Amino acid sequence: MLAAPATSLRSVRGLRVPGPREEHAPGPRTGYWRRLLPLLAALACVTRLPSFRLPLWNPDEGYLAVQARILADGGELYETVVDRKPPLVPWLYAGAFALFGDSSLLPLKVLAVAAQLLTAALLASLARHRWGDTAGRTAGVLYLLVSIGLNPEDAQAATFEVFMLPCTAAAMWCADRRRWGAAGAAVACAFLAKQTGGAVLLPVLWLLWRGGTPRRGTARLAAGLCGPVLAAALLTSPSGFLFWTVTGSGAYASFTGSELHVLGRGLVNAAILAAACAGLAPPVVRVLRIARTGAGELWLWLASSVAAVLLGFHFFGHYYLQLMPPLALLGTAALQILPRERTVRALVTSGCACAVFLAWGLTAPRPELAHATRLAETVRAHTAPDARVLFWGIHPETYWLADRLPASRFLTAGLLTNYSGGRNGPQVGEKYAIDGAWPTFREEWRRRPPTLVIDDSRGKPYAPTRVPSLRRALAVGYEPVLWVEGAVVYARVGGETR
Numbered sequence: 001m002l003a004a005p006a007t008s009l010r011s012v013r014g015l016r017v018p019g020p021r022e023e024h025a026p027g028p029r030t031g032y033w034r035r036l037l038p039l040l041a042a043l044a045c046v047t048r049l050p051s052f053r054l055p056l057w058n059p060d061e062g063y064l065a066v067q068a069r070i071l072a073d074g075g076e077l078y079e080t081v082v083d084r085k086p087p088l089v090p091w092l093y094a095g096a097f098a099l100f101g102d103s104s105l106l107p108l109k110v111l112a113v114a115a116q117l118l119t120a121a122l123l124a125s126l127a128r129h130r131w132g133d134t135a136g137r138t139a140g141v142l143y144l145l146v147s148i149g150l151n152p153e154d155a156q157a158a159t160f161e162v163f164m165l166p167c168t169a170a171a172m173w174c175a176d177r178r179r180w181g182a183a184g185a186a187v188a189c190a191f192l193a194k195q196t197g198g199a200v201l202l203p204v205l206w207l208l209w210r211g212g213t214p215r216r217g218t219a220r221l222a223a224g225l226c227g228p229v230l231a232a233a234l235l236t237s238p239s240g241f242l243f244w245t246v247t248g249s250g251a252y253a254s255f256t257g258s259e260l261h262v263l264g265r266g267l268v269n270a271a272i273l274a275a276a277c278a279g280l281a282p283p284v285v286r287v288l289r290i291a292r293t294g295a296g297e298l299w300l301w302l303a304s305s306v307a308a309v310l311l312g313f314h315f316f317g318h319y320y321l322q323l324m325p326p327l328a329l330l331g332t333a334a335l336q337i338l339p340r341e342r343t344v345r346a347l348v349t350s351g352c353a354c355a356v357f358l359a360w361g362l363t364a365p366r367p368e369l370a371h372a373t374r375l376a377e378t379v380r381a382h383t384a385p386d387a388r389v390l391f392w393g394i395h396p397e398t399y400w401l402a403d404r405l406p407a408s409r410f411l412t413a414g415l416l417t418n419y420s421g422g423r424n425g426p427q428v429g430e431k432y433a434i435d436g437a438w439p440t441f442r443e444e445w446r447r448r449p450p451t452l453v454i455d456d457s458r459g460k461p462y463a464p465t466r467v468p469s470l471r472r473a474l475a476v477g478y479e480p481v482l483w484v485e486g487a488v489v490y491a492r493v494g495g496e497t498r
Contacts, residue, residue, distance in 0.1 A: 036124060036137055043144045044117040047354060050148075050156045050361025051109045054369060055401075057157035059412075060318070061105060062372075062397020064159065066411055068093035069102050069400065078240030082409050082434075086245050087232055088192040089160050102400075105158060112158035115166050120144050122169035123328055126176055130295075131336045138335060138343060142280065143328035145350040147321075149276020150269065152361035154317030161321040164193035168200040169325050172301065175207040180217040184224025192232050195245055196308035196322060201225070203301040210297070248434055249312075266315030273320050276357060279350030280331030283342055287334040295333045302326035314420065368395060371485055375454060376401035378484050382491075383451050392464065393456030393487075394419065407450035408441055416441060417462040428461040430469060438469055445473055453478055453490040 056062055063083060070081040071094040077087050096107040120140040128136025148155040167190035174183035183204050190197030208217045233241040274281065305322045309315070335343045372395050379389055379402040388407040391398045396411040414420045418432035430438060453474060457463040464470045474490055482489035 032128075032133060032136075036140065037121065039137075040120045040124070040140050040144060041117055043141065044113050044120065047144055047148045047358065048109070048113045048116065048156065050152055050358065050364075051112060051158065052106070053362060054366055056105055056369065056397055057366070058153045058159065058318070059395050059397060060159040061108075061157050062395065062400055063411055064090055064093045065097075065102070065105060065400040066396050066406065068097045070405070072097055072102065073405070077236050078244050079237060080409055081406075081411070082240075082244055082415070083411075084244055084249050084415075085160060086192040086195060087236055087241070088189065089163050089194075092163060108158040112162045115163050116144065116147055118166040119169045119325060120147075122166065122173045123325055126169070126173055127329060127332045129176060131333070134343075135332050135336055138347070139328055139332040141347060142331055142350055143325060145347075145354040146276045146280065146324055146328060148357045148361065149324075149353060150272055150317045150320055150357075152357075152364045153366075154269075155321070155357070156361050157318065159318060160194040161318050164190050164197040165321065165325060167193055168197055168322070171200045171204050172207075172297075172325075175204040178207075178211050178213075178217070180208060180220035181224040184221040184226075185228055186224075188225045188228035192228060196311060196319075199304040199308040199322075200301065202304040203297045206297045206300050262313060262315060269315060269317045269320055272317070273323065276353050277327055277331075277350075278353050279346040279348070280327055283334040283338055283346055284330055287337060295330065298326055298329050298333060302330060369397075371395075371487075372398045373401055375456065375484055375487055376403075378482065378489065379404055379452060379454065382482075382489075387451040388448060389452045389454065390450040391454045391456055392462075392470065393454070394460075395456065398454075398456075407448060408444050410437060410441060413457070413462045417467060419460065419462040430467050442469060442473075449477065449492055451492060454484075454487055455490065456487040458486040 051057065056065070067077070067081050067083065067090045071077065071090065075081050077090060083090070092111070093108060096111065100107040120143045123143050124136040124140030127139035167186050171183050171186035171190060174180075174186055187198060187201045187204060190200055204221070208214050208221060211217060302323065305326055308322055309319045331346065335346055375391070375398050379398075383389060383404060385403070387404060389399075389402070389404050390407040392413050394412045394414050396406075399406050399411065410416055416433045416437050417428055417430065419428045455464055455474075464474055478490035478492055480488050481491045
């Protein structure tokens, strides 16, 4: 059973509340999308303007860019380059690089705009199907206004969550129309973009159960879900796919270590998102106090997304992007049973908040990018184009900026020490690495020692002095030759540098 339309009403404390219904018939289709899509496209472009300001916004973009270069050079995902992520977004980067070259992320930034536009259009269609034409416009616009409501490093980067969101919205769109095979495929795509995208399966299953034909729909849903996932596993390495996307991140997904730091980050990001949603929250809270909106699947979508944000106990800002589509729809649902002026107020408030975040994105400094750029310039000046180097740090973008291939499949020290996002507690060190990582790393070093090793730990818990295997390797074959803003450049004794 779908949610109620605004045309079937009953009174609760003076407010008109949607009642049960089978399906809402939208108004005439002539011209609706022809007018709405240009508006949404313009808004998507404006809100994503800061993403074009810098070469890249966060290390995830750098990681994906390096992966794409390695894949283009004949590498294999989960073999010659590894990450704790599914393959869809690395493949997307590799495809864009193949078509447009690998020296710029501009094509990916354009694709990110398209992904946000597609998400907004799907949400608009969902809302229109449920509550009418005005609700469709409201949902699409509200989503784009709140879509940049985080730190620009999180909201403006063309990374996993941005490309996951249209898949989650598509899953709900298909389920809302009882297209269960397509809904399963969309859930699979969301999972293959980022594991937590699979959380949208819960509201899809709820809609399947409410639809009245769960037995027949379940088979279609399962086929749509399993097909793309099995295909991705076979196209990579089934064992590698399973390990790197599901079973290999036990130590990473732990709450132990820097609990206060991590909790503080989570609260700060939640507060930033709350500010971005200042136009949405009051109507939702108002409706919660007086009536049920008949949108249980939307609340389940939000709840499953919250659980996905909490999973792993890291609370990075970009995780919160997953909350925005259900929040936009819940806000739209609430506004349908409130006076029209509340919709205007919500849009104006959201627009003002969006302007603040847009200004933040257009002016925010990126000191780590400047540091990575200087390290990259140093490496280019002292190595040949075919040299392999090792950046011992958590900023893999330096490989891409330097245009040098990494000496190891492990692009950050995090995979070899479990360091991530400020975790500096007891679970950082060589023994907390991904299973089997250090034997593989030592073998890579033995077969093809890096020309340069750049220790960019700068006092962090993964410094070579606290990692015995790396400390020994540097002691017997390398000597420090340069210092760049706290980073130490080691050259191989007897090796060739420029």
